[in-house]
Amino acid sequence: MSETKAKIKVDNLVKNYGDNAVLKGINLEVKNNEVVVIIGPSGSGKSTLLRTLNKLEEPTGGSIVVDGYDIAKPDTDINKVRENIGMVFQHFNLFNNLTVGENITLAPLELKKEAPKQATEHAHSLLQMVGLESKFDARVQSLSGGQQQRVAIARALAMKPDVMLFDEPTSALDPEMVGDVLAVMKDLAKQGMTMVVVTHEMGFAKEVADRVIFVDDGQILEEGTPDELFGHPKHPRLQDFLNKILNV
Amino acid sequence: MKRRLFAVFSFVAVLFALGLGLGYSSASAKTQQTYTIGTDVTFPPFEFANDQNKYVGIDMDLMRAIAKDQGFKVNIKPLGFNAAVQATQSGQIDGVIAGMSITKERAATFDFSNPYFTSGVVMAVAKNSKITDLNALKGKRVAVKTGTSGADYANSIKNKYGFKVVTFDDSNNMYEDVTTGNSVACFEDSPVMRYAIQQGSKLKIVTKPAESGSYGFAVKKGQNKALLTAFNRGLANLKKNGQYDKITERYLGKDSTAKPADDRSFLGLLKQNKGALWDGFVETLWLTVVSIFFATLFGVIVGLMGVVPSKFINGASTTLIYIFRGLPLLVLALFIYTGIPSLTGQKIPAFVAGVITLMFNEGAYIAAFVKGGINAVDHGQMEAARSLGLPFGKSMRKVILPQGIKIMVPSFINQFIITLKDTSILSIIGLLELTQTGKIIIARNLEGFKVWTIVAVIYLVVITLLTWLSNWVQRRTKI
Ligand SMILES: Nc1ncnc2c1ncn2[C@@H]1O[C@H](COP(=O)(O)OP(=O)(O)OP(=O)(O)O)[C@@H](O)[C@H]1O
Ligand SMILES: [Mg+2]
Numbered sequence: 062m063s064e065t066k067a068k069i070k071v072d073n074l075v076k077n078y079g080d081n082a083v084l085k086g087i088n089l090e091v092k093n094n095e096v097v098v099i100i101g102p103s104g105s106g107k108s109t110l111l112r113t114l115n116k117l118e119e120p121t122g123g124s125i126v127v128d129g130y131d132i133a134k135p136d137t138d139i140n141k142v143r144e145n146i147g148m149v150f151q152h153f154n155l156f157n158n159l160t161v162g163e164n165i166t167l168a169p170l171e172l173k174k175e176a177p178k179q180a181t182e183h184a185h186s187l188l189q190m191v192g193l194e195s196k197f198d199a200r201v202q203s204l205s206g207g208q209q210q211r212v213a214i215a216r217a218l219a220m221k222p223d224v225m226l227f228d229e230p231t232s233a234l235d236p237e238m239v240g241d242v243l244a245v246m247k248d249l250a251k252q253g254m255t256m257v258v259v260t261h262e263m264g265f266a267k268e269v270a271d272r273v274i275f276v277d278d279g280q281i282l283e284e285g286t287p288d289e290l291f292g293h294p295k296h297p298r299l300q301d302f303l304n305k306i307l308n309v
Numbered sequence: 310m311k312r313r314l315f316a317v318f319s320f321v322a323v324l325f326a327l328g329l330g331l332g333y334s335s336a337s338a339k340t341q342q343t344y345t346i347g348t349d350v351t352f353p354p355f356e357f358a359n360d361q362n363k364y365v366g367i368d369m370d371l372m373r374a375i376a377k378d379q380g381f382k383v384n385i386k387p388l389g390f391n392a393a394v395q396a397t398q399s400g401q402i403d404g405v406i407a408g409m410s411i412t413k414e415r416a417a418t419f420d421f422s423n424p425y426f427t428s429g430v431v432m433a434v435a436k437n438s439k440i441t442d443l444n445a446l447k448g449k450r451v452a453v454k455t456g457t458s459g460a461d462y463a464n465s466i467k468n469k470y471g472f473k474v475v476t477f478d479d480s481n482n483m484y485e486d487v488t489t490g491n492s493v494a495c496f497e498d499s500p501v502m503r504y505a506i507q508q509g510s511k512l513k514i515v516t517k518p519a520e521s522g523s524y525g526f527a528v529k530k531g532q533n534k535a536l537l538t539a540f541n542r543g544l545a546n547l548k549k550n551g552q553y554d555k556i557t558e559r560y561l562g563k564d565s566t567a568k569p570a571d572d573r574s575f576l577g578l579l580k581q582n583k584g585a586l587w588d589g590f591v592e593t594l595w596l597t598v599v600s601i602f603f604a605t606l607f608g609v610i611v612g613l614m615g616v617v618p619s620k621f622i623n624g625a626s627t628t629l630i631y632i633f634r635g636l637p638l639l640v641l642a643l644f645i646y647t648g649i650p651s652l653t654g655q656k657i658p659a660f661v662a663g664v665i666t667l668m669f670n671e672g673a674y675i676a677a678f679v680k681g682g683i684n685a686v687d688h689g690q691m692e693a694a695r696s697l698g699l700p701f702g703k704s705m706r707k708v709i710l711p712q713g714i715k716i717m718v719p720s721f722i723n724q725f726i727i728t729l730k731d732t733s734i735l736s737i738i739g740l741l742e743l744t745q746t747g748k749i750i751i752a753r754n755l756e757g758f759k760v761w762t763i764v765a766v767i768y769l770v771v772i773t774l775l776t777w778l779s780n781w782v783q784r785r786t787k788i
Binding site: 115117140141142143144145146147148150152154155156157158159167168171172213216217220 | 687689690692693694695696697698699700703707708711712715
């Protein structure tokens with residue numbers, strides 16, 4: 062796939078919960094190797110947008126094309142598409158009935174029919190990458206939040222996805238753990254992973270994002286490079302939002 | 310999912326078919342025809358289990374002698390009076406002989422044989438009672454047994470004499486109600502009453518036989534003509550050759566062979582009835598195990614139907630749970646055993662009917678907590694599994710169920726114990742499990758308190774064992 066071709070292309074995406082319009086016509090393109098950060102106030106629809114990208118939420122209207130598959134179409138094999146899209150959640154959601162190693166190898170063993178030995182080796186190298194090589198046999202409950210989130214990233218990476226979605230991956234963590242997780246994400250970005258990240262970590266956005274998108278009330282109000290958005294915000298709502306989070 | 314659901318239903322269907330097949334093969338294509346005859350469990354001296362747990366009594370001995378005389382075979386089923394009558398009506402069995410009075414009402418739905426015994430209703434009171442006639446019953450309470458001519462008689466005169474009638478399901482409870490003083494008198498056919506007194510009931514007969522009526526053997530109206538004819542021919546033969554007198558004499562004559570058992574202590578009762586109790590115990594266990602198996606299967610499937618991503622299947626699950634949890638077990642058992650055959654014309658063996666009853670009832674409870682257990686697993690677990698590309702079924706199996714089951718285990722153990730206890734309710738359809746065995750033993754020896762104590766202790770022992778087993782399994786699987 063060429064560098065410039067869109068990895069994700071969203072057209073006029075609409076999502077309603079009953080009468081409540083949460084996404085009101087979103088247009089978005091994410092190119093290969095691009096890191097896009099989504100910011101916006103609470104309740105603006107950031108999570109909903111991210112979750113429609115792998116169809117954890119059913120879109121009400123519009124089209125979402127990932128890797129050339131229109132996932133809004135009912136006959137698309139969503140499970141196949143999801144294998145290519147890693148997702149990291151705010152609350153990690155590691156499988157509580159499995160060890161760290163089993164969390165990482167479950168999907169490759171079940172879906173890619175990898176040999177156990179190969180899957181285990183891969184899991185070890187992923188754990189090494191996130192700095193937890195000693196935790197392969199550990200129980201999930203014995204890990205700190207920051208460790209769990211890094212395992213969750215390793216678990217998503219085990220399927221060798223070419224897109225990673227992050228929904229506020231650090232906002233449930235104690236402050237001293239945030240750095241470790243962000244470091245792993247920066248590493249990933251450097252390796253050329255295509256990433257869509259919902260976060261309030263402006264430092265991370267400034268350093269890593271190719272593009273920042275400001276979502277408010279179910280719409281994209283402004284988008285551009287970090288310099289443009291943080292240095293010269295145009296929309297009054299964005300100015301207001303930045304004021305609030307920078308003056309906490 | 311669908312395929313598995315189908316598998317269960319085919320399993321049940323096979324179970325049906327097996328039961329039916331057995332029923333048919335035993336009744337067909339032999340040189341000697343075998344008839345299934347229903348009878349009461351608690352109507353001495355006409356039918357009762359002796360201490361070898363064999364059914365004896367005037368009805369039983371007559372039936373067997375007639376069968377021998379006429380060259381057919383009988384398979385006696387002590388179902389209880391009402392169940393036997395209903396089973397005959399619905400075609401489950403071929404006929405009923407249970408000290409059944411020939412009445413006009415009954416003749417509308419049954420064809421009766423020639424009368425084989427003439428009886429009459431007498432009134433009995435406690436040994437120390439001062440009551441000697443019907444006039445003394447004013448404002449008092451009187452005990453009868455449901456469906457007997459004693460009950461009909463009492464109801465027909467209760468307004469005239471101003472007494473209240475309470476109805477019992479078996480004779481022993483009726484007698485006890487009089488000896489304990491709750492009721493002042495009871496009405497029963499004279500041979501029955503005489504036998505009970507001979508067995509040690511602290512009662513005395515104070516009236517002459519009234520409303521004398523005749524007992525007949527009954528088949529469903531318009532059915533089993535050959536059987537009815539054979540019965541009448543056989544009866545005539547027995548009367549001619551003196552065998553009939555010998556049989557009635559055996560149970561009503563002075564030197565009755567049915568003497569009270571000697572040792573009425575707990576240990577004595579246990580010893581005399583150990584065979585019957587053991588059989589009842591085995592039947593209860595077997596019923597429990599088979600029912601738990603099918604109830605778990607049914608419950609897990611219906612529970613899973615409640616969590617799959619389909620509104621329609623969810624609705625089906627909720628409805629099944631609602632219906633089968635809502636129906637009283639007793640009603641469900643009678644509906645399946647007697648209701649369905651009269652709708653479809655297909656017989657259901659009592660054991661199969663019992664298992665199906667428990668499968669639906671206990672299964673509905675299992676379904677409810679399976680659903681609850683799965684819903685109690687954090688929603689994020691499913692989302693994480695699905696976002697990796699794992700299909701719904703795999704996510705369920707590998708991630709959700711292992712966590713859900715952990716939540717469900719205590720409920721499962723609890724439900725197994727409830728299932729064991731609920732098997733006792735199936736005594737209503739004549740299954741010879743522990744409770745029914747208790748009833749039968751008491752019908753013979755009238756030692757209600759002691760026998761129920763023994764039965765209760767056996768239940769407690771089994772429940773304790775079941776609890777230990779469950780805990781052991783729980784520890785072994787470390788979940
Ligand atoms: N399952 C749901 N049913 C009904 N309404 C929902 C559901 N999920 C989200 N919403 C509503 O949609 C709107 C957007 O929610 P969303 O979670 O996308 O916001 P967000 O931008 O991620 O907020 P936050 O920063 O608090 O996570 C909110 O008003 C929320 O109440
Ligand atoms: Mg959110």
